Amino acid sequence: MLRLLIGLAAGYVLGAKAGRRRYEQITASARALAGSPVTKKLVTAGRQKLSETLSTQPKLEPMTPIDERTTVLVPYEQLRAEQSR
Numbered sequence: 001m002l003r004l005l006i007g008l009a010a011g012y013v014l015g016a017k018a019g020r021r022r023y024e025q026i027t028a029s030a031r032a033l034a035g036s037p038v039t040k041k042l043v044t045a046g047r048q049k050l051s052e053t054l055s056t057q058p059k060l061e062p063m064t065p066i067d068e069r070t071t072v073l074v075p076y077e078q079l080r081a082e083q084s085r
Contacts, residue, residue, distance in 0.1 A: 015023070033039055066072065
């Protein structure tokens with residue numbers, strides 16, 4: 001707990017020395033970075049990847065179509081297990 005208080009005090013002193021102008025520069029840069037289309041695209045891609053990784057829904061893969069309008073889907077893991085046999 002003492003280390004935390006010392007760290008907070010040091011951060012406050014160093015921040016106070018840097019002044020308001022530097023604070024405004026840092027916040028403006030952070031806002032520009034957060035509002036950047038590239039950043040938004042990376043965040044969206046990261047969220048999608050995380051969502052797919054954490055999803056409890058099985059990933060489905062198409063098997064041999066029954067006819068032109070009907071395709072059977074099976075979980076990805078099951079399909080790979082059947083192919084490896």
